[in-house]
Amino acid sequence: MMDVIICNAMPVYHEAPVSPTLLKDNKEKVMEALLKEPANIRYLIVPKGGWIWDKPEGLTIIETSHKSGFTYGNDSALKKVIEGEKPIPFCRNDELISHESRVVTVEELLHEERKSVYIGGKTEKKGFLDLDRNMTPGDILAASGVEGDFKAMYFGHPMGIFINESMLDQPMELTTDYIEILNETDCMLDFLLKTADRYGKEACGRCVFGHEGVFQIRMLLTDMTLKKGKISDLDLMLELCHEMKGQSLCEAGVSIANTVESALEHFKSEIEEHITRKSCKAGVCQKFLTFHILPDLCTGCNECSDVCEDDAILGKKKFIHVIDQDECSGCGDCIDSCEEKAIIRAGAVKPKCPKKPIPCKH
Ligand code: SF4
Numbered sequence: 044m045m046d047v048i049i050c051n052a053m054p055v056y057h058e059a060p061v062s063p064t065l066l067k068d069n070k071e072k073v074m075e076a077l078l079k080e081p082a083n084i085r086y087l088i089v090p091k092g093g094w095i096w097d098k099p100e101g102l103t104i105i106e107t108s109h110k111s112g113f114t115y116g117n118d119s120a121l122k123k124v125i126e127g128e129k130p131i132p133f134c135r136n137d138e139l140i141s142h143e144s145r146v147v148t149v150e151e152l153l154h155e156e157r158k159s160v161y162i163g164g165k166t167e168k169k170g171f172l173d174l175d176r177n178m179t180p181g182d183i184l185a186a187s188g189v190e191g192d193f194k195a196m197y198f199g200h201p202m203g204i205f206i207n208e209s210m211l212d213q214p215m216e217l218t219t220d221y222i223e224i225l226n227e228t229d230c231m232l233d234f235l236l237k238t239a240d241r242y243g244k245e246a247c248g249r250c251v252f253g254h255e256g257v258f259q260i261r262m263l264l265t266d267m268t269l270k271k272g273k274i275s276d277l278d279l280m281l282e283l284c285h286e287m288k289g290q291s292l293c294e295a296g297v298s299i300a301n302t303v304e305s306a307l308e309h310f311k312s313e314i315e316e317h318i319t320r321k322s323c324k325a326g327v328c329q330k331f332l333t334f335h336i337l338p339d340l341c342t343g344c345n346e347c348s349d350v351c352e353d354d355a356i357l358g359k360k361k362f363i364h365v366i367d368q369d370e371c372s373g374c375g376d377c378i379d380s381c382e383e384k385a386i387i388r389a390g391a392v393k394p395k396c397p398k399k400p401i402p403c404k405h
Pocket residue numbers: 114132133245246247248249250251252253254291292293294295296297
């Protein structure tokens with residue numbers, strides 16, 4: 044008989060509390076199933092607060108904070124939780140994850156055929172969906188109600204992969220609780236940086252490669268969004284990912300390394316454009332945005348000039364105004380000052396504008 048069985052009902056992602064939701068809807072069933080498991084000691088780890096339990100004999104329920112959702116989703120953090128310590132993920136040789144113990148998910152205890160997943164991002168059907176584990180990405184996209192405007196799907200921890208349009212029919216096994224759908228208004232570099240930031244905040248800092256590796260990757264990604272990136276940084280990131288996959292103490296470090304590698308494999312040209320062409324085609328990275336006055340809409344009222352603290356708006360009354368790109372700091376303050384909606388921000392595609400103010404025909 045195994046010594047210990049642990050049911051981990053902590054969310055992998057804050058945004059996707061799949062396990063706690065399943066548990067809340069099936070409390071009695073889960074406890075019954077856990078009590079039937081042949082083990083000497085049984086644990087159920089649940090998020091703190093909002094739970095009313097009749098504490099059954101033979102089962103220890105541990106309520107814990109899910110501030111570190113990502114690392115809590117890591118089965119191995121459980122040993123520390125059970126011991127009343129800081130919930131750091133496991134060392135790969137952790138004895139509690141050995142043959143004498145077993146960690147199960149709520150889904151496994153309920154013998155769920157389908158996988159509950161939280162779908163986020165650019166879909167109207169944001170929220171929980173029950174999906175077949177062997178669905179193709181294309182089937183998942185259809186189930187999420189997305190038609191047309193699609194660029195990528197991100198499959199979160201522990202998968203850490205991106206799917207692009209050409210990969211929608213490829214078979215795969217769904218193991219994550221979290222999928223995000225991206226369209227042309229999402230910048231892959233920005234998304235990657237936010238994902239790395241989230242990992243950076245939630246990682247336990249226990250191992251050098253998981254902690255320092257992602258710190259370096261975040262610095263390189265940040266430089267790219269600030270027009271300071273170098274093309275050699277892309278290879279450097281791949282080297283860091285390689286080391287992280289080999290040396291991180293837990294699967295959290297591996298899955299963020301997979302995420303970076305996958306983005307570079309499938310969306311390299313978009314990321315590269317930030318470095319080589321100083322352009323963010325999605326129009327997301329602030330440093331790459333430029334501001335322009337549309338000549339057809341400008342009435343020459345001169346209202347915007349007073350707003351610009353950089354004196355970047357050229358023109359006088361009854362003249363079509365022009366933004367001096369060398370002087371504009373990209374603060375965006377002028378946009379709301381124009382009642383004609385003549386001031387716009389632009390990404391890779393810039394409107395045609397006169398170089399100097401010209402008399403207004405309005
Ligand atoms: S990879 Fe290392 S730093 Fe990151 S969560 Fe795991 S043990 Fe902690």
